[in-house]
Amino acid sequence: KRQGFPEVIFGEGKDPTQIINISRAMINKQENVLVTRIEQTKAETVMKSLPDFQYDVASRTLFMKNNDENVQTSGYIAIVCAGTSDLPVAEEAAKTAEAFGVEVRRFYDVGVAGIHRLFAHIEEIQNATVSVVIAGMEGALPSVVGGLVSHPVISVPTSVGYGANFQGLSALLTMLNSCASGISVVNIDNGFGGAYNAVMIQRIANTH
Amino acid sequence: KRQGFPEVIFGEGKDPTQIINISRAMINKQENVLVTRIEQTKAETVMKSLPDFQYDVASRTLFMKNNDENVQTSGYIAIVCAGTSDLPVAEEAAKTAEAFGVEVRRFYDVGVAGIHRLFAHIEEIQNATVSVVIAGMEGALPSVVGGLVSHPVISVPTSVGYGANFQGLSALLTMLNSCASGISVVNIDNGFGGAYNAVMIQRIANTH
Amino acid sequence: KRQGFPEVIFGEGKDPTQIINISRAMINKQENVLVTRIEQTKAETVMKSLPDFQYDVASRTLFMKNNDENVQTSGYIAIVCAGTSDLPVAEEAAKTAEAFGVEVRRFYDVGVAGIHRLFAHIEEIQNATVSVVIAGMEGALPSVVGGLVSHPVISVPTSVGYGANFQGLSALLTMLNSCASGISVVNIDNGFGGAYNAVMIQRIANTH
Amino acid sequence: KRQGFPEVIFGEGKDPTQIINISRAMINKQENVLVTRIEQTKAETVMKSLPDFQYDVASRTLFMKNNDENVQTSGYIAIVCAGTSDLPVAEEAAKTAEAFGVEVRRFYDVGVAGIHRLFAHIEEIQNATVSVVIAGMEGALPSVVGGLVSHPVISVPTSVGYGANFQGLSALLTMLNSCASGISVVNIDNGFGGAYNAVMIQRIANTH
Amino acid sequence: KRQGFPEVIFGEGKDPTQIINISRAMINKQENVLVTRIEQTKAETVMKSLPDFQYDVASRTLFMKNNDENVQTSGYIAIVCAGTSDLPVAEEAAKTAEAFGVEVRRFYDVGVAGIHRLFAHIEEIQNATVSVVIAGMEGALPSVVGGLVSHPVISVPTSVGYGANFQGLSALLTMLNSCASGISVVNIDNGFGGAYNAVMIQRIANTH
Amino acid sequence: KRQGFPEVIFGEGKDPTQIINISRAMINKQENVLVTRIEQTKAETVMKSLPDFQYDVASRTLFMKNNDENVQTSGYIAIVCAGTSDLPVAEEAAKTAEAFGVEVRRFYDVGVAGIHRLFAHIEEIQNATVSVVIAGMEGALPSVVGGLVSHPVISVPTSVGYGANFQGLSALLTMLNSCASGISVVNIDNGFGGAYNAVMIQRIANTH
Amino acid sequence: KRQGFPEVIFGEGKDPTQIINISRAMINKQENVLVTRIEQTKAETVMKSLPDFQYDVASRTLFMKNNDENVQTSGYIAIVCAGTSDLPVAEEAAKTAEAFGVEVRRFYDVGVAGIHRLFAHIEEIQNATVSVVIAGMEGALPSVVGGLVSHPVISVPTSVGYGANFQGLSALLTMLNSCASGISVVNIDNGFGGAYNAVMIQRIANTH
Amino acid sequence: KRQGFPEVIFGEGKDPTQIINISRAMINKQENVLVTRIEQTKAETVMKSLPDFQYDVASRTLFMKNNDENVQTSGYIAIVCAGTSDLPVAEEAAKTAEAFGVEVRRFYDVGVAGIHRLFAHIEEIQNATVSVVIAGMEGALPSVVGGLVSHPVISVPTSVGYGANFQGLSALLTMLNSCASGISVVNIDNGFGGAYNAVMIQRIANTH
Numbered sequence A, B, C, D, E, F, G, H: 001k002r003q004g005f006p007e008v009i010f011g012e013g014k015d016p017t018q019i020i021n022i023s024r025a026m027i028n029k030q031e032n033v034l035v036t037r038i039e040q041t042k043a044e045t046v047m048k049s050l051p052d053f054q055y056d057v058a059s060r061t062l063f064m065k066n067n068d069e070n071v072q073t074s075g076y077i078a079i080v081c082a083g084t085s086d087l088p089v090a091e092e093a094a095k096t097a098e099a100f101g102v103e104v105r106r107f108y109d110v111g112v113a114g115i116h117r118l119f120a121h122i123e124e125i126q127n128a129t130v131s132v133v134i135a136g137m138e139g140a141l142p143s144v145v146g147g148l149v150s151h152p153v154i155s156v157p158t159s160v161g162y163g164a165n166f167q168g169l170s171a172l173l174t175m176l177n178s179c180a181s182g183i184s185v186v187n188i189d190n191g192f193g194g195a196y197n198a199v200m201i202q203r204i205a206n207t208h
């Protein structure tokens, strides 16, 4: 485990007892604990045993702060997406970055089909250290953002869509083939992974 | 065959003799003849027998005008693409539309990674009757154009790219999943098909 | 938003409260409101708050008319499909076009395996401004229609079928590879998209 | 080997010496010999040693008759396709059936995009014992034929096409998903296989 | 509809009322009626209105005999599969053929992994007019049967299996690529289609 | 490197100089050297510098024996395939096993479409320690062999075939889904890998 | 059936009555019985009739020992995986091997992302006769283990993961393409098959 | 274009004249010029007109330095791969980073099948600011490196391999599904893209 990083538990496929046990071990070591991909009812079972956890519906995460030696950061991560349906993944990314003590700024209504909304915020996005750009359906947003900013763009395809979307394959391929430089990709719906990469880059900014 | 339309011969997989024979039959009926997907050397063999054909390298087309009853049109088709590598498909579209007697305007350096170039021409694109938008790699251009114009967008994915592009599959899926409304799609590299649909729409504008 | 067009809300993945809020904003602006892909029970929850909505089971749409400045159109859109199983997508297309104030004519029992039924109606289909042709399974209908009409055909593959249908992939590929000219394609099951493109073309007919 | 059937050698991937040796063994047993998928230059090498072979360019087959006990048949097989580009596969089917001593009738210009040409010949097709229907691109022809005839249709997808055709996958899926009953499918470009199945059915007609 | 054939209703995706209505129309015309792919509870609802229907659990079919002019046949169709899990598809085939008045013989425990069981019955299979061979998982059975019989083999891949089976794709590809001649293929799980083709061939045997 | 094993150089994509240099280093250490996937002309260039190499056309391998401490083995590996077209992969397997000092017995004309040829040799196959079964097209052979022997079967799919074979995908899926137990699979065309696994198992037999 | 091997019933898709009947037949022959892929509630129904069965939750297996002539083995099989989510497949493998009377050793917390845990146990893994290595997500573990041991590695991809994992396709391809020699692969989630191959190899060790 | 960055020309699909013209424009602006994916003969044609270019065979790049205001950097990028066959992509990455004025360290013989070679260099890799990890075949290397370092890993799948590798798809999926955190992915064979992302991160280190 890296210095000052919270432990992150992948909640999917684990039962409440397993999550409680892993969490307890971390709490004993005074680590901050983040659980991702955990549905509300399962989270509530966990919270009966560990009431200091806080559940966040939008991102489906549990978080508990046991430790204050937060890494100080001066910059911020821009989290960019098109709206309603990509929100759970975007919030998983945002909550992850915040659990790591990094400031995030959310730009959540800026899809390519209404590009003027992106332009209304572009300067604040450009001033971020790094962007996490989340998009489903055709997944074109990272290409457009990548062409407008000079920092690394971590792109996260989502499984939002239907038909020839093939559960996110469409957005994934779009991002891998982006004609804008400075874009890298993580797995479909992997908001955590997008944020983790961004946090690492933000740390580089703060420690150099 | 539709009234006043040229005959279009799909040149790929036909030998010069076949092309010459089909062409002759049309010339006899005083029809304009367009041959698509024909490489230069094959075209030159054809032109030895039918010297009135004109070959266009960029679009790999042969054309012969045998008939002047051109449908008069007042509007124009916007042909939009990102540049160098999509050019053969864009020009196949452009030459096809012109063979049908329709005015086209070319916007050929306006990819999403340098979106300001698109904005520099956006008004002229908006004033077209219909747009044919051609894109390879991630194929995001039709989504962006579709969000900015109020007319139909026929999108043409190209096989330009490599790796996870899978010979145009990436761009094809992008276009089918576009979050912008008013976008329809034709086959990968099918510049002819994109133009044919646009011409039909332009005719509707001129005959109503 | 385009002049005189209703707002269309994509109902899938939105909860009733979200749909009510978006609808209210539109009602305030005296816009017609169409909600697509909304199941009956969800629709009924919405209608408790907004009783002026009308639910249509076959197309799974909600519609409310708040505005009468209907664009007058003289032509009509032909909506063509093979029958029972493609009906929800066909009706999504029909209701969408009607919400936009365009006349549609339905040809719903004309699959390729009983081609005489198509021929019985072919003249009325040929007289449309544009056709939306919907087909599942092997998706051959647009090719046959496209060969018989002189106007643009927007084809909509559906996910109807099983086995090697691969949730509509078969019909999608069929339509993209059509040997008939003048056919373009939208996403699998995207009745809305098929109609939207057709409406745009019908508008061109009425405004030129 | 079945009584009275010629031996068929799959020529692809075999060198001339291998083909000559296998052929000689058959000639010694006074069997008719058919070699499929053999290019002209390779065939010419074989014919230097075995000059009684006859090469057919269109079908890329070699044939030698060593035996006259031809099964008498009263019916015929209809071989149906759309034209130029599917011709090599159609001729492979035709030559195979003829090598088996069965009469074939060719219907080679009857694609779905010009369906009146199919109707011009439909009665003669309906009177066949069995049809072999060959189609590339969207592969819709077997569905249309299957709806018009009362005998079995063996359908052969071809790899003719480009882009989203994926080397014949499109036509293959179309045929597997046909909404017409009485259609079965063989491998892409497998003209031999289509004919072989048809010959077996024709034999049933002649021996019952 | 073909002379003397029952009407076959595809039950999947139709509600009981639709099935009842279509059935009634056929009953009025004194046709035999077969409904395929209908689950028990839905069938029971239908039978409340139409008690002359008989439901068969294994094949998930409803059948009603309204007409006795059964085509007399002397041969039989062999229905061959490996066992338990492919049984629903095999029985759909068997019941379909029987509804068409054709004798079937079932060989249901003869998979390739225990090939001696196939050999125990091979003579009776060889004496059939045509075989319908059903197989899931790797789908190898038609190749083995095809090598042992001299009549046409209609092969039906099933979706039985898991993992790299990809819902029947594995068995489908196996059958399309069979190195045995005289094998054709229908859609995954299409027991009806397999039987329909076999019935057509059996009719040829009986009418020639 | 394991005790007593030759070094194996993957020849594809290496130029002669690279192969010569790697080989020399091994010769210096008195190791046996096997080069796989090397075409004849490249092999001949290598042999100009290292004339002790022996080239085998069928398997496309180079071999040089520099060391005699051959592991003594009492059992043998059965290498089983259907014939001509799978031969290069079968021979790559055979030569690899022999380079490792293990006896192999070849059964090369035993495909599933002519299963009696397999039965003619089945006892000798059953007496092997392990079988390597190689098959292209539908890849059914390992399932049949696996049902008849009591030892492990390493199966090697080949890319032999066309159309829906998809370069060996068909045979690969068949083998992964085999209903016979005791079958494992290596990469398409990986004769080397099949043999390597078999050699390891043969060694277990000899060292326990 | 092989000498001294238990009968193994594939529980998925069989109802309790079928499982009870097959089991009874085996019990009568005094064979050990293993049922795989059986969920708890179904198992409990079976155990009402056959209370000597023991259910194991983790592996979803039922087992009954009716026979003690256990094959004596001196070596052991290493079962290696990364943890929690692959555990059901790993335990299916372990219970299978144990049902065959073979000793297994479990190494269940040794994924590639924390490779030091693998190294902590590597010697005990190296001393096994054969390893079964189970991995989901990227499936890299067999490559790493294969590079460290000198015995055969049977690798089992699991469907654990999401997004671009495509239900285990990712891990499957990884294992088929391993750059380590001596690795073979079974179907996704096929813990039984992995163990069966390993048991066969262990038997070779014990009988030679 | 970003401050101080060279212009990078994608050489594939451009003819020498196009490359010369684009280069001249950049030279006039005193920019450094890098051309990627350019084969030797094409490069030599370019160098006849622009002799100040230097061609590098291994990376297939041309480079010309026209400007010395090199960004000073204190850290370095680790470029990690397994050897011979991935070298062209690794060198494309290395040359790109160097063209951007960033120090790279090469670790080129450290594949997962011989993991001790990776451990021999692990400390120097850990001290890098960011790693670019390149791998073909199963693509497991980034997962292993990612588990051992605390900085971002940009992973580049290559198309090296055969059979079930599917031109790099295998390695691509592996990397997207990595169980190690802090890994992002670029397109198959996109050494340029991997380096570009790494350079951006190195710049953040140097400017904060």
Ligand SMILES: Nc1ncnc2c1ncn2[C@@H]1O[C@H](COP(=O)(O)O)[C@@H](O)[C@H]1O
Binding pocket: A084, B179, B180, B181, C007, C008, C009, C010, C011, C036, C037, C092, C190, C191, C192, C193
């Ligand atoms: N059934 C549908 N399928 C695809 N797109 C739709 C559908 N219904 C509405 N839309 C589009 O979705 C937009 C609204 O999306 P949203 O803001 O998510 O409600 C509309 O403007 C349409 O462009």
Ligand SMILES: Nc1ncnc2c1ncn2[C@@H]1O[C@H](COP(=O)(O)O)[C@@H](O)[C@H]1O
Binding pocket: C084, D179, D180, D181, E008, E009, E010, E011, E036, E037, E190, E191, E192, E193
């Ligand atoms: N199980 C089945 N699978 C595929 N096609 C079927 C099946 N059962 C019936 N059909 C076909 O579906 C047609 C009836 O379709 P429908 O009009 O939708 O009931 C019949 O004439 C058959 O051709």
Ligand SMILES: Nc1ncnc2c1ncn2[C@@H]1O[C@H](COP(=O)(O)O)[C@@H](O)[C@H]1O
Binding pocket: F008, F009, F010, F011, F036, F037, F190, F191, F192, F193, G179, G180, G181, H084
């Ligand atoms: N034909 C082959 N297919 C797959 N792997 C092979 C083949 N031949 C050799 N190898 C493996 O490739 C390794 C050598 O690779 P290289 O260092 O690139 O020459 C050998 O140790 C084998 O593990």
Ligand SMILES: Nc1ncnc2c1ncn2[C@@H]1O[C@H](COP(=O)(O)O)[C@@H](O)[C@H]1O
Binding pocket: A179, A180, A181, B084, H007, H008, H009, H010, H011, H036, H037, H190, H191, H192, H193
């Ligand atoms: N090897 C490469 N792979 C992917 N993208 C590249 C490569 N080399 C250059 N590029 C990108 O391509 C752009 C130039 O494209 P073009 O205008 O077609 O020459 C550069 O700015 C880079 O972003």
Ligand SMILES: [Mg+2]
Binding pocket: A145, A146, A147, A148, A149, A150, A151, A180, A181, A182
């Ligand atoms: Mg950028």
Ligand SMILES: [Mg+2]
Binding pocket: B145, B146, B147, B148, B149, B150, B151, B180, B181, B182
């Ligand atoms: Mg628009």
Ligand SMILES: [Mg+2]
Binding pocket: C145, C146, C147, C148, C149, C150, C151, C180, C181, C182
């Ligand atoms: Mg038309």
Ligand SMILES: [Mg+2]
Binding pocket: D145, D146, D147, D148, D149, D150, D151, D180, D181, D182
């Ligand atoms: Mg028919």
Ligand SMILES: [Mg+2]
Binding pocket: E145, E146, E147, E148, E149, E150, E151, E180, E181, E182
């Ligand atoms: Mg046969």
Ligand SMILES: [Mg+2]
Binding pocket: F145, F146, F147, F148, F149, F150, F151, F180, F181, F182
């Ligand atoms: Mg066996």
Ligand SMILES: [Mg+2]
Binding pocket: G145, G146, G147, G148, G149, G150, G151, G180, G181, G182
């Ligand atoms: Mg090893």
Ligand SMILES: [Mg+2]
Binding pocket: H145, H146, H147, H148, H149, H150, H151, H180, H181, H182
């Ligand atoms: Mg790390």
